[in-house]
Amino acid sequence: MAWRHALIIDPAASDDPRTDYASTLRPIDPAAPALSIGELSTQRGDGIFESIGVVDGHPQEVEAHLERLAHSARLCDLPAPNLGQWAQAVAAASAECPPGESVIKLILSRGVEHGPAPTAWVTAATAPDNTAVRRDGVRVVVLDRGFDSGAPARAPWLLLGAKTLSYATNMAAIREARRRGADDAVFVASDGVLLEGPTSSLVLRFGDRFVTPAPGAGILHGTTQLSLFAHLEGRGFETAYETLPASALGEADAAWLVSSVRLAAGITAVDGSPLAYDADVTAELNAYLLSPRD
Numbered sequence: 001m002a003w004r005h006a007l008i009i010d011p012a013a014s015d016d017p018r019t020d021y022a023s024t025l026r027p028i029d030p031a032a033p034a035l036s037i038g039e040l041s042t043q044r045g046d047g048i049f050e051s052i053g054v055v056d057g058h059p060q061e062v063e064a065h066l067e068r069l070a071h072s073a074r075l076c077d078l079p080a081p082n083l084g085q086w087a088q089a090v091a092a093a094s095a096e097c098p099p100g101e102s103v104i105k106l107i108l109s110r111g112v113e114h115g116p117a118p119t120a121w122v123t124a125a126t127a128p129d130n131t132a133v134r135r136d137g138v139r140v141v142v143l144d145r146g147f148d149s150g151a152p153a154r155a156p157w158l159l160l161g162a163k164t165l166s167y168a169t170n171m172a173a174i175r176e177a178r179r180r181g182a183d184d185a186v187f188v189a190s191d192g193v194l195l196e197g198p199t200s201s202l203v204l205r206f207g208d209r210f211v212t213p214a215p216g217a218g219i220l221h222g223t224t225q226l227s228l229f230a231h232l233e234g235r236g237f238e239t240a241y242e243t244l245p246a247s248a249l250g251e252a253d254a255a256w257l258v259s260s261v262r263l264a265a266g267i268t269a270v271d272g273s274p275l276a277y278d279a280d281v282t283a284e285l286n287a288y289l290l291s292p293r294d
């Protein structure tokens with residue numbers, strides 16, 4: 001990965017929206033060590049993040065990402081991020097992105113153990129080349145996430161709707177998918193309710209209806225899915241949030257895993273059985289997702 005830029009954000013900045021935050025953003029060498037050894041982000045995965053796609057220097061859906069950062073902070077009892085300051089950091093990082101696709105990460109950690117304040121930083125790097133996966137799609141396996149769909153309400157400390165830095169289990173699910181001969185996974189709750197991918201939202205198509213699992217079951221509300229639904233509604237399609245059984249995936253007319261950097265990857269097989277794959281609609285969805293979006 002080619003790093004382009006990194007900025008440390010001063011957490012003590014004013015929250016007056018008229019502030020010019022330039023002096024509170026400290027550019028650092030993105031390839032050099034920067035964090036304290038006592039960082040709780042690295043020691044405990046205790047923090048939150050966002051990944052923003054950047055196309056030809058334009059950061060996509062910044063407001064939706066900042067809103068989700070604030071939502072994750074609330075769920076994790078972290079101090080509310082100063083969104084004006086983060087927006088200025090995203091603009092500064094985007095200005096360093098070359099033509100083509102990049103990824104900006106926003107990270108808010110609980111800080112150094114016993115320290116006074118959170119640690120916050122933003123990075124920009126070249127995005128991986130996702131052309132092939134957008135064109136050819138992904139084979140998925142269905143994996144039990146191990147919690148029933150009532151767990152998020154019963155046990156909010158699981159932080160299931162927050163985008164926390166604790167992604168080791170999500171990465172383990174992708175490795176398990178590869179061991180089973182697939183490319184990616186779709187999680188189901190232990191009571192059989194369809195959820196999401198380890199790093200993506202699930203969108204299913206039934207005729208002219210596009211459906212995604214309802215966020216209440218403890219999934220991340222995807223910014224890409226939200227944007228895609230607005231686009232599809234504008235084109236006259238019906239969209240819905242529903243509680244779906246695992247069997248719905250095999251019965252869909254088409255299905256995609258969607259996320260901010262990979263964008264729309266059509267699902268071509270589920271647990272080894274082929275699923276109808278719509279190359280034209282997938283290409284159209286990705287063309288939309290690659291167009292400048294605010």
Ligand code: PLP
Pocket residue numbers: 051196197198199200201219220221222223224225258259260261
């Ligand atoms: N669900 C999970 C668990 C994710 O990690 C992600 C993105 O990384 C998504 C859904 C999709 O979110 P977005 O479209 O905002 O990238």
